[in-house]
Structure formats: structure tokens, C-alpha cells
């Protein structure tokens with residue numbers, strides 16, 4: 358499939374739509390990740406590998422640093438950070454989904470904490486303890502992001518750094534119409550929104566933009582759609598997913614064989630937040 362044959366989704370939206378967060382669906386989010394957990398590392402392997410190479414450009418950790426990964430999923434970043442920077446202490450992986458944490462327990466060098474970020478920050482008794490806090494692809498789940506960011510600011514050392522990573526508005530996924538519509542309403546002015554939130558929490562913020570690109574096999578892309586790899590797919594029925602795959606087979610993916618590589622890309626915002 359050529360780049361031009363792909364559906365390129367230009368996602369634009371308003372500050373108001375995205376800024377309130379997504380608290381109302383918290384239970385559905387938890388259920389979604391509990392089901393997704395067993396396939397999560399398989400679905401996200403190519404993305405995580407390409408993404409970590411990008412993140413490495415911004416990371417400067419010392420082996421004695423204490424690191425926390427907020428909304429850590431299956432602990433994949435924690436394991437890579439320990440290995441890449443020879444961290445002496447395990448990376449604290451804060452993640453509420455018990456099934457995601459089950460997978461994380463199999464990773465090397467992580468300390469799993471089965472809590473929401475909000476619970477974790479409320480329960481922390483000592484301040485100024487982490488040299489680095491990370492949050493990848495998850496801040497849209499926080500019901501009150503400014504409150505969370507204020508809590509993170511308090512639990513960092515004076516030189517501590519908070520890195521937030523978010524997908525931006527330019528996503529190039531081969532998607533069928535219904536899925537595309539859902540994704541369109543999911544992402545919007547994240548650069549402005551997250552920068553403003555972080556500044557409200559007393560951080561100085563620098564934002565960088567990167568292009569994240571990788572390929573997955575066509576058969577795997579269909580596995581990912583059937584497995585609702587993205588939370589915006591979770592409310593589609595099996596029938597709707599199969600109709601969507603049929604739409605792709607007759608449309609933009611008609612010339613691709615099962616084993617062919619499908620290019621996927623998106624822009625990525627990297628927020629580096631430092632205590633003022």
C-alpha cells in the first residue's frame with residue numbers, strides 16, 4: 358500500500374472538548390484494559406520499539422535515579438529504562454489494571470503498584486523523592502489532570518523532570534469509517550492543552566514534536582482491530598469490526614496481502630516539564 362493510498366486523518370478539535378478529561382468512562386476504561394492486557398505487548402510491540410528510540414533522545418538518567426512511570430500499562434517502558442540506564446532501583450510502575458500489572462510483573466526491574474495515579478499521589482507520604490516521572494499516552498484518562506500534575510510536581514526532587522508523551526493531531530492509520538470517526542473525536546489540541554495544564558501545576562514546559570512511524574503486517578493490523586487495541590474501538594461490536602475489515606479489504610487495503618507491511622504513523626508531542 359502506498360502512503361497516498363492511506364487514510365490520513367487530520368484531527369482538529371477544540372480546547373473545551375478535550376480539556377475536561379474523561380472521568381465518566383473510568384470503569385469502562387478499566388474493563389477495556391483488563392481484557393486488552395494479554396495482547397497489549399503484541400499489539401504495541403512495533404510502536405513501543407519505534408517510540409522508545411525517540412524517547413531516548415530526550416532521556417538523561419543517571420544510574421542512581423529513582424523513576425516512576427505513571428499509567429505504566431504492562432511496564433514496558435520501566436524495563437527498558439532500567440536496562441538502558443543501568444538503574445540501580447526498580448522503576449515504580451503505577452497502573453490500576455490488575456491484568457496489565459500481571460503482565461508487568463513478568464518484566465525485569467519494575468516495582469508494580471496497583472493504583473490509579475490519583476490514588477498513588479494521594480497516598481504518598483514523603484515528598485521530593487523521584488528524579489524522573491514518565492507518563493506515556495495516558496493523560497487523557499485523568500479526570501483532573503492539573504490536580505495530578507500538581508501531585509507529580511510535589512513528588513519530584515528539586516531537579517526532577519516530568520516527561521509526558523501524547524499522540525498529536527496527525528494520525529495516519531488505515532482505518533474504516535466508523536473507527537476513523539471515533540478517533541477523530543478523541544484527539545485534538547493537545548499541545549496547547551497539556552502545556553497549559555502543566556504550567557498551572559508550576560512546571561516550566563518545553564514541547565517537542567516528532568514523527569513516529571513504523572509498520573505492522575496486514576494480518577496483525579486486523580488482529581489489532583479485532584482486539585480493540587485502541588480504546589476508541591471498545592464500543593464497536595464484533596459485527597461492526599468485521600464490517601469495517603470488509604470495508605478495508607475492498608478499499609484501501611485491497612491490494613495488500615496478509616503478510617505485507619502496513620505503514621502507520623502519527624505525530625508525537627513530548628512535554629519536558631521541570632520544577633520552577
Ligand SMILES: C[S@@+](CC[C@H](N)C(=O)[O-])C[C@H]1O[C@@H](n2cnc3c(N)ncnc32)[C@H](O)[C@@H]1O
Pocket residue numbers: 386387390401427428429430431433451452453454457472473474475492493494495498499500
Ligand atoms: C494507552 S495505555 C498506555 C500504557 C503505557 N503508558 C504505554 O505507553 O504502553 C493507558 C493506560 O492508562 C491506564 N489508566 C487509565 N486510567 C488511569 C488512572 N486514573 N491512573 C493510572 N493509570 C490509568 C490504563 O489502565 C492503561 O494501562
